[in-house]
């Protein structure tokens with residue numbers, strides 16, 4: 001029996017591949033846009049709810065059946081391809097995949113198990129592995145209440161709202177062992193064992209395993225252990241981390257997966273390396289130190305922030321209480337295990353840092369940009385007494401973004417026409433991108449105007465709704481023709497979301513210059529427990545109400561993947577003004593670049609290695625002053641001058657047909673010099689070549 005249209009839709013939505021295929025999302029929109037929006041753009045829910053008769057009827061009016069067939073065929077081709085980059089270049093990984101552990105994964109807005117940059121990077125990482133065919137399994141936790149949503153109240157204070165989401169409408173299945181039985185793992189926590197079932201999602205060619213402790217054998221509290229991402233105190237946190245690291249490794253084994261490489265994405269999952277060693281001690285009777293050495297030699301660790309508070313530190317008593325079972329399994333005194341996570345092992349009683357545990361064991365450790373690699377060496381030099389800075393074994397691999405997740409369909413089309421229909425398969429080849437220079441300025445500008453119009457409608461719709469809810473007077477809103485600069489990121493002091501408000505009169509003059517007006521659009525959330533961040537949000541919102549600014553500055557609530565995508569695609573430029581060197585990499589600007597926007601940034605994170613003088617704009621020259629207030633004042637001054645003297649004049653310098661050739665030239669240069677480097681394929685190639693392959697060699701020599 002041939003499949004019905006509905007069955008085909010269901011088959012397509014079962015793999016999260018559709019999340020980066022805009023042409024598939026448009027099939028759903030074309031079938032029934034109202035239903036699609038009512039179901040929060042969730043294709044699986046849509047495929048289940050759609051009335052088959054209605055579907056058949058609508059399908060006759062458009063070329064829907066052919067489009068569905070094509071999508072299904074392409075998905076099958078993707079899953080069965082035998083000639084991938086991974087097979088040619090990472091074939092040695094063979095049947096021992098990279099186990100990629102992370103506390104959060106940002107794949108799509110419908111699966112809210114991410115909070116921000118770290119999770120979105122993890123999502124882009126496994127999508128990149130899928131693109132290239134690098135053998136990989138993702139391992140994370142399933143937070144059944146997800147992360148909180150940002151809703152602002154009448155005093156502009158961020159409320160953190162838990163909005164339960166319907167797991168049944170996500171393509172998650174119970175992971176089964178080779179006998180077809182659902183896999184269940186247990187993790188010893190103080191006084192009891194906590195059990196978790198394992199759900200799996202398919203992200204293209206990559207399996208993503210998600211542990212869920214809602215098991216009848218657990219106490220009611222333990223069933224809620226992973227209710228929310230970053231939702232508890234440090235006791236909940238260490239227990240979540242044990243569930244992830246220890247339980248995650250056990251889940252792999254139970255599924256018959258023997259990882260060849262362990263990639264710890266941030267310190268939260270570092271316990272996995274102890275569990276791997278424990279397994280070897282128990283099953284192969286290895287000496288514990290030797291087992292740790294072997295597990296470590298196949299481990300890659302990526303550290304993500306130079307901000308001290310960004311690294312978990314567990315108080316000694318808490319850590320001891322929780323690490324007993326692992327120590328026992330390792331046949332080591334618990335004090336020895338604790339010492340592995342202390343900055344100075346001899347300081348008994350000092351806190352335990354999972355980052356330190358990972359740094360001590362991983363064969364390869366990397367920061368996420370060249371500058372961050374350098375800063376991380378300084379930060380952790382003390383772990384290697386007697387080693388000079390350049391001997392500290394921390395390198396770097398600069399982050400990249402998954403192009404098809406973040407790019408507008410129109411830009412993809414533009415590149416298909418001018419670079420080649422298969423450009424996405426060769427995105428990391430620098431030679432390909434020279435062709436961008438040949439695209440007619442008018443065509444680049446036209447495409448950007450289409451994207452911008454859509455984004456400006458989104459901004460004005462969202463702002464109007466929020467103003468109405470808060471009882472604020474209606475306003476005219478942003479001028480859709482004016483230069484529009486976006487700023488979207490977590491609100492924390494070092495990112496300085498309020499820097500541009502340093503001098504209000506100066507800002508007023510810039511924004512409201514009748515010859516060359518400027519719009520600013522802000523978005524961003526604070527961690528639910530961070531009142532300093534919430535204070536910053538309130539501050540920015542108060543500035544937005546100033547009569548001088550309210551038609552020029554907008555704030556969009558609830559920054560997430562959906563909101564982000566809307567902003568990245570349509571804004572003319574993106575503002576990034578952290579206190580150097582605290583932004584380890586930053587990736588939002590890369591997403592803007594892919595959509596023909598320009599990056600305006602402090603020379604920090606990726607921008608310190610990416611800016612060439614003409615492919616965007618630099619705020620200041622990278623100098624850092626010891627006094628923070630002085631630094632902020634200098635950077636604000638540099639930002640104002642840059643806007644006044646370079647950015648605005650370039651944007652408004654038009655020819656008789658209204659095209660700003662100088663601006664478009666810079667856009668083309670930005671795409672030509674940045675797109676091939678700062679994407680997920682290049683990032684994965686770097687990890688595979690420089691870390692995964694050498695790490696897997698050592699593991700395969702010694703693997704049981």
Ligand SMILES: *Cc1c(COP(=O)(O)O)cnc(C)c1O
Nearest residue numbers: 116117489560561564586587588
């Ligand atoms: C890309 C992205 C981030 C991370 O961007 P940074 O520049 O590192 O702050 C955070 N949140 C969302 C929604 C994103 O899309």
